[in-house]
Amino acid sequence: MSKHGFPVWAWLLASVLSVGCETREEISTPANSGAAASGQSALSRKKSITIGMIAKSKSNPIFLAAQKGAEDRAAELSKELGLPVTIRWDTPNDEDAQRQAEIIEQLTGSGVDAITIACSDASKVTRAIDDAIAKGVPVMCFDSDAPESKRLCYVGTDDVEAGRAVMRAVAELLGDKPGVIAILAGNQTATNLQKRVRGAEEELATHPHLKLKKVYYHKETPQDAFAEIESAQKANPEINGWAMIGGWPLMTERALPWNAQEVVCVSMDTLPAQLKHLRMGDVQILLGQQYYYFGRQCVSVLVGKVLEGRDPDNVIDFAPLDRVTRENVDDYEKK
Numbered sequence: 001m002s003k004h005g006f007p008v009w010a011w012l013l014a015s016v017l018s019v020g021c022e023t024r025e026e027i028s029t030p031a032n033s034g035a036a037a038s039g040q041s042a043l044s045r046k047k048s049i050t051i052g053m054i055a056k057s058k059s060n061p062i063f064l065a066a067q068k069g070a071e072d073r074a075a076e077l078s079k080e081l082g083l084p085v086t087i088r089w090d091t092p093n094d095e096d097a098q099r100q101a102e103i104i105e106q107l108t109g110s111g112v113d114a115i116t117i118a119c120s121d122a123s124k125v126t127r128a129i130d131d132a133i134a135k136g137v138p139v140m141c142f143d144s145d146a147p148e149s150k151r152l153c154y155v156g157t158d159d160v161e162a163g164r165a166v167m168r169a170v171a172e173l174l175g176d177k178p179g180v181i182a183i184l185a186g187n188q189t190a191t192n193l194q195k196r197v198r199g200a201e202e203e204l205a206t207h208p209h210l211k212l213k214k215v216y217y218h219k220e221t222p223q224d225a226f227a228e229i230e231s232a233q234k235a236n237p238e239i240n241g242w243a244m245i246g247g248w249p250l251m252t253e254r255a256l257p258w259n260a261q262e263v264v265c266v267s268m269d270t271l272p273a274q275l276k277h278l279r280m281g282d283v284q285i286l287l288g289q290q291y292y293y294f295g296r297q298c299v300s301v302l303v304g305k306v307l308e309g310r311d312p313d314n315v316i317d318f319a320p321l322d323r324v325t326r327e328n329v330d331d332y333e334k335k
Contacts, residue, residue: 060095121191221248
């Protein structure tokens, strides 16, 4: 028994169930008698919990951080709850929304307890999400949402604001200097990237001395992204500012194909390879997303849903961005 008269399992279950999609940390609070009884029943019925996790692609390293966060949180809850919580990582090799929909159907049929997905194209996975939920399998989204689906909730970045933040930083670096700006935008059908482009264009419109050259879309691999910026810069040498709403080309070893003294660059994401480019001077500002947190939160929310049947208080959880420059990169890496 705990010091307040609650069984240990009730405290542990309450720690899981107190995490809604709006929370930043897992918080322990006492369970009331009704929740405790329900939780005890759920724990006695469940011998294990399996969560299917579907990212956009295995070829995009940023999703490995989300996978790591999910697996770490699953390991913690396995110990706390006394039953195995496992992550079934089932992700297409390359972006393929139709394949994601098929994986949702396969996971549902295989008997997983819950699913989390980063949607490559919301329109192609919404029906599969709704079908899974109709069959009793809760689904939540991370990184890229399916807002028209019946998904439980979403954890990720405020993508419109992220796009604005990238473009604000480009404007900051250029100062009063006239600018010809290119936006690197990844997959044109991804909901999250569409919102970032919108935010970037809205912010650009507030800076009359900056003009948009083009939004460049590409397959979301480091090689394809690098080829896109290399081709664009060669064809349009007047471009003197790049707003990258994803850090794809910074995951290669190659230096960016321009003179950093003449072209400014701001990018999303802060993986080690991207931090290396920051130190090299290829990019001046990085805005980091909380992918590790995304993975942790997915597991916390879905385990609570499976055990208690409780919906989160808020269906949207926006995690803040980390601003990293050459001045604070050493401190950032120590976190």
